[in-house]
Structures are given as C-alpha cells and as structure tokens.
Amino acid sequence: xxxxxxxxxxxxxxxxxxxxxxxxxxxxxxxxxxxxxxxxxxxxxxxxxxxxxxxxxxxxxxxxxxxxxxxxxxxxxxxxxxxxxxxxxxxxxxxxxxxxxxxxxxxxxxxxxxxxxxxxxxxxxxxxxxx
Numbered sequence: 001x002x003x004x005x006x007x008x009x010x011x012x013x014x015x016x017x018x019x020x021x022x023x024x025x026x027x028x029x030x031x032x033x034x035x036x037x038x039x040x041x042x043x044x045x046x047x048x049x050x051x052x053x054x055x056x057x058x059x060x061x062x063x064x065x066x067x068x069x070x071x072x073x074x075x076x077x078x079x080x081x082x083x084x085x086x087x088x089x090x091x092x093x094x095x096x097x098x099x100x101x102x103x104x105x106x107x108x109x110x111x112x113x114x115x116x117x118x119x120x121x122x123x124x125x126x127x128x129x130x131x
Contacts, residue, residue, distance in 0.1 A: 012044070012051035015121060016065050016074060020056050022120040027052065030096050047079070076124040083129040086113045090127075093117060106131070 017023045024043050027033050033045035033052065044053040057065045068074055081089060086104050093100065093115075101116040101124070114128045 012053050014053045014055055016057040017054050017121055018057050019120045023054055026120050071122055073122050073124045078126040081127055081129050083131050086115055086127055086129050090115050
C-alpha cells in the first residue's frame with residue numbers, strides 16, 4: 001500500500017491569476033506552450049509530462065485564495081532546457097519584450113546556467129540547464 005512518501009511525480013501545477021488573459025497570452029504566445037484544455041476559468045498547457053494550469057484567483061469550491069500583495073511572487077517555476085538553449089531562450093524573450101531579472105549566468109556551485117524573468121502575475125520564471 002502506497003503512502004505519502006511514495007509519491008513519485010508532479011502531474012500539474014495551478015497558477016492563481018489576477019490577470020488571467022494576460023497570463024494566458026504569456027504562456028501561450030511568449031513561452032509557446034500548447035493549450036490542451038480551455039474551459040471557462042481554466043486553461044492548461046502541456047509542458048513535457050506536466051500540465052501548467054491557470055485559473056482566476058479568488059473564490060474556489062475548496063477555499064478562497066485571498067488577495068496577493070502587488071509585486072510579490074506566489075511561485076517560482078523552473079523549466080530545464082539543454083545547455084545551448086539558455087542563451088537562445090534569452091534572445092527570444094528579449095525580442096518579445098520580456099523584462100529580464102537576470103541574464104544567463106553560470107552558477108558553478110549548482111552546476112546550472114540560469115536565466116530569470118517574471119510572468120504577468122509577478123511569479124519568478126527560471127530557465128536553466130545543467131552543466
């Protein structure tokens with residue numbers, strides 16, 4: 001019989017949105033993630049084996065999400081890519097007008113090359129590669 005310690009995968013992440021349409025456009029048009037489900041107040045994108053889902057912040061049958069302080073992140077999303085892709089992703093984001101928090105940087109301690117920016121909800125988004 002499986003217990004909590006036996007959980008081995010993350011199936012989906014739900015990002016709570018105050019700017020649902022703007023955030024949807026960001027993940028669909030800027031990040032290029034394919035939409036796999038699109039119903040009222042719920043849109044899911046396929047990112048490898050995981051779904052990245054957006055829903056409006058506020059009342060939900062399980063709880064009320066409450067307000068989020070302006071300018072604060074609710075989550076950091078990290079997307080792993082091949083090493084040579086980090087700089088290409090940076091170029092694409094700059095060309096699309098996305099403000100960059102930190103340009104591609106090597107972090108030898110972590111053996112990562114990282115790039116940081118924000119989505120329209122002010123969440124921190126990281127694109128990284130292992131080296």
